Amino acid sequence: MTTVHQANFGGLRERKKARTRAAIREHALRLFREQGYESTTVEQIAAAAEVSPSTFFRYFPTKEDVVLRDDFDDRILEAFGRQPASLTPIAAIRAALREAIATLTPAEWEEFREASVLGLTVPEIRARTLDELSRTIDVMAGALAKRIGRTADDLTVRTYVGAVFGVMLSVLSPAAWGADVGEQTFQRMDEALALLESGLPL
Numbered sequence: 494m495t496t497v498h499q500a501n502f503g504g505l506r507e508r509k510k511a512r513t514r515a516a517i518r519e520h521a522l523r524l525f526r527e528q529g530y531e532s533t534t535v536e537q538i539a540a541a542a543e544v545s546p547s548t549f550f551r552y553f554p555t556k557e558d559v560v561l562r563d564d565f566d567d568r569i570l571e572a573f574g575r576q577p578a579s580l581t582p583i584a585a586i587r588a589a590l591r592e593a594i595a596t597l598t599p600a601e602w603e604e605f606r607e608a609s610v611l612g613l614t615v616p617e618i619r620a621r622t623l624d625e626l627s628r629t630i631d632v633m634a635g636a637l638a639k640r641i642g643r644t645a646d647d648l649t650v651r652t653y654v655g656a657v658f659g660v661m662l663s664v665l666s667p668a669a670w671g672a673d674v675g676e677q678t679f680q681r682m683d684e685a686l687a688l689l690e691s692g693l694p695l
Contacts, residue, residue: 521560557617590679626662630651
């Protein structure tokens, strides 16, 4: 009984943390929209989310992180891990993307769009984007290496992941999507990954 109680308590605590994190991010994006990124302070975000500034920093180390860090990458990685071994790595990535996208609510889509625009228009956030991209590539390389029985620093693994992310970035660039990121963007990304898998015939 004690073990069950502890498991339930742990689950409740994790859900509470997830709600707090989501509330902070929701209020931050609202304030950025209403008064601009530069004019919004961490103190204002914390007050709107009814948490202390120190609590804000427990969830997001910097103001930039509230834009850059969501759980979408985690959803993709979890879905990637569930794909059958019979799929090629790119096919598994495409399937994982489709699964993750299907979990997004309309409100989450709106947050995703706003964060994407901020990430490309606010200099401080753009400067951090490469760091976050490097971290995501490392994580994905680890997931792919586990899937195919290699190490995360294997040159083939790193090259493969680099090619996949290169395709994704080419579709997510402002020249490709303008001012909006939506389901059609990810449909185009899926098509681009299919081209990569086929050897990019010209």
